[in-house]
Amino acid sequence: MVSDWSTGTVSGGEKITPTGRILRLDVPSWPGNLPGQHLDLRLTADDGYQAVRSYSIASYGPGTTVELAVDELPDGEVSPYLVEDVQPGDQLEVRGPIGNYFVWREQQTEPVQLIAGGSGIVPLVSIVRAHQASSSAAPFRMIYSVRAPEDAYYAAELDSYSGDRFSLEWVYTRTTPAGWARPAGRIDRAVIEASALPASDDPTVYVCGPTGFVEAVARILVDLGHDPGRVKTERFGGA
Incomplete structure (x- = not known):
């Protein structure tokens, strides 16, 4: 199910590799997600310019906590901000969950x-x-x-x-x-x-x-x- 844009609040995060960071967001309107789905994340600059990127979700199931893990790319528009600058309490716009192809369901019995x-x-x-x-x-x-x-x-x-x-x-x-x-x-x-x-x-x-x-x-x-x-x-x- 793809929702409209929602606001999530950064609840925590930690560096996990030299260039990667885990981010946890609290998204009150989050409907839950299947394992393997992703979301869109939107940043809006002071001049109104918007950048949208897709990020896979490390968490799954019901609940309003969404866990991402972001790798910083030197020339990226969005990832350096998420890895280096975002702090607990900051708000981010997200939309999702997205995708029903790259998912796993418990009913699957095959290896x-x-x-x-x-x-x-x-x-x-x-x-x-x-x-x-x-x-x-x-x-x-x-x-x-x-x-x-x-x-x-x-x-x-x-x-x-x-x-x-x-x-x-x-x-x-x-x-x-x-x-x-x-x-x-x-x-x-x-x-x-x-x-x-x-x-x-x-x-x-x-x-x-x-x-x-x-x-x-x-x-x-x-x-x-x-x-x-x-x-x-x-x-x-x-x-």
Whole structure:
């Protein structure tokens, strides 16, 4: 359901990576959201100029608290303000929730493969949180690619979910932790063959990250026999 513009008040937030920040908003009119949805956020300058950007939602379900995680882009119009300047008590305009394609519902019984690049983890965090809180026995696997350990969003939380229903494979593209077995490098066919659910399991796959990352991963998945109709993608550019 897409609502009209509503006003949310920043209730808290903290830096989560060198360039990323979690923001929590209290939006009294928020109708709740499905895991995987996003919202639009609008900033209005003193001269009336408006900038609108879309951000994935890390929280899910009912309630008026909306959690975002924003990565600051040096040339961005909106993200530097959200990461560096916004303070508790400030008000922001939001509209949403938006999107029914890139969502997970508890009624789904098939295995799920999640693949994220950088801040593309945000909608997948909401999906994992919903799955962990549900009674679903569907197996979840995640591959999460980041430049270096300090660039990972929600690292401790995601690691804490590892168990019978959820497994997590880290891929570091520039710097690995000390003693890490795999050399730094991007997600490629070998990584997906070794770590992702096989096409024979008929999983639904959610891929989110920068456009080039998403397109490359989706091509590999289809080449490996995954049904293109079950490979759901969400991509982003500068903000």
